[in-house]
Amino acid sequence: MKLFDALQSGRVIVSDGAMGTMLQMRGLPVGELPELWNLTHPDDVRAVHSAYVEAGANLICTNTFGGARIHLQRAGQADRLVEINQRAVEIARDACAERAMVVCSIGPLGEMLEPYGDISEEDAAAQFSEQAQALCAASPDAILLETFYDIAELRVAATAVAGAGLPVMASMTFTQHGRTITGATPQAAAETAGELGFVAFGANCGTGPEHVIRVIEAMAATDHPPLLAQPNAGLPQTQSDGTLVYTQNPQVFAEYAPKFREAGCAIIGGCCGSTPDHIRSVRTALEQAAHPLLQA
Numbered sequence: 001m002k003l004f005d006a007l008q009s010g011r012v013i014v015s016d017g018a019m020g021t022m023l024q025m026r027g028l029p030v031g032e033l034p035e036l037w038n039l040t041h042p043d044d045v046r047a048v049h050s051a052y053v054e055a056g057a058n059l060i061c062t063n064t065f066g067g068a069r070i071h072l073q074r075a076g077q078a079d080r081l082v083e084i085n086q087r088a089v090e091i092a093r094d095a096c097a098e099r100a101m102v103v104c105s106i107g108p109l110g111e112m113l114e115p116y117g118d119i120s121e122e123d124a125a126a127q128f129s130e131q132a133q134a135l136c137a138a139s140p141d142a143i144l145l146e147t148f149y150d151i152a153e154l155r156v157a158a159t160a161v162a163g164a165g166l167p168v169m170a171s172m173t174f175t176q177h178g179r180t181i182t183g184a185t186p187q188a189a190a191e192t193a194g195e196l197g198f199v200a201f202g203a204n205c206g207t208g209p210e211h212v213i214r215v216i217e218a219m220a221a222t223d224h225p226p227l228l229a230q231p232n233a234g235l236p237q238t239q240s241d242g243t244l245v246y247t248q249n250p251q252v253f254a255e256y257a258p259k260f261r262e263a264g265c266a267i268i269g270g271c272c273g274s275t276p277d278h279i280r281s282v283r284t285a286l287e288q289a290a291h292p293l294l295q296a
Helices: 003-008 020-025 034-040 042-054 069-074 078-096 121-136 151-164 186-196 209-220 250-254 257-262 276-288
Strands: 059-061 101-106 142-148 168-172 200-205 227-231 236-238 244-246 265-268
Touching: 003 101, 020 034, 020 042, 034 042, 034 078, 042 059, 042 078, 042 276, 059 078, 069 078, 069 121, 078 101, 078 121, 101 121, 121 142, 121 151, 142 151, 142 200, 151 168, 151 186, 168 186, 168 227, 186 200, 186 209, 200 209, 200 265, 209 227, 209 257, 250 276, 257 265, 257 276
Parallel strands: 059 101, 101 142, 142 168, 168 200, 200 227, 227 265
Antiparallel strands: 236 244
16 A cells, blocks of 8 residues: 555554664664665665564665764765665565565764754755655655654655655654754644655654654644654663663554554554554554555
8 A cells, every 4th residue: 555545545544663773673783774684684674664564564764774874984985875774674574474564764964064064955955855766766665754853854755755756754853852953843744744745744763652642643733744753662771781771562562553543643653662563552442543545
């Protein structure tokens, strides 16, 4: 099923959870770009996607969150940008075997735009466009601009990827105080999303579902696109080796899934710390609450 049809079906779309968390469990070193594993450890990336599909996810995000030139340049791999991004779509397609939609993940550049930072809007747009073109050459189903915290950068990204000819979704990250780190409110973010023509918009990452639900409720009070929620599995704890451990178990995490649906979410999944067990529990909780789900 295509994304437009899925959104219009009135059924809940269950998305996947974390990629980086799962790859770290498989040996990804702290500080190494997960996107490099599309080339060096494709079987591990494929296995993570497959686990989410088996858990009941209808929507799988590619391992490309940090696939823009600025990130790959720091790792000395900018010359492999096209290969890394296209391979990610191919791996996800293979893992899904037509059982789930493949959505390209594009994250922020990690630097503020001028005049607050060193990146011009033109340079930022070129980077988003370059990554989107590489991804779209492998024929995904949609694009997801995720974990943005600056409305200005989201505008640039949305404009840059609009020419790809695919449905575009987006999500922003909010603190436990209900604003992005640049001060945007959920209401302002949702209204901007409507202006930018996203087919779905919402909140991801953050400090856990108990805070994201309040953000979604605030967005729901505006004129907004279909909503999505992909919270972290609680707050992380840093281990001695530098890894982050998220302690919210699948059952507690999934208790919020019906609340997200009742607040108006069309897409519900997870972000950092969430696993296939979290997504399986989300699907079970929605079923038990009698919310119609898109077929897995």
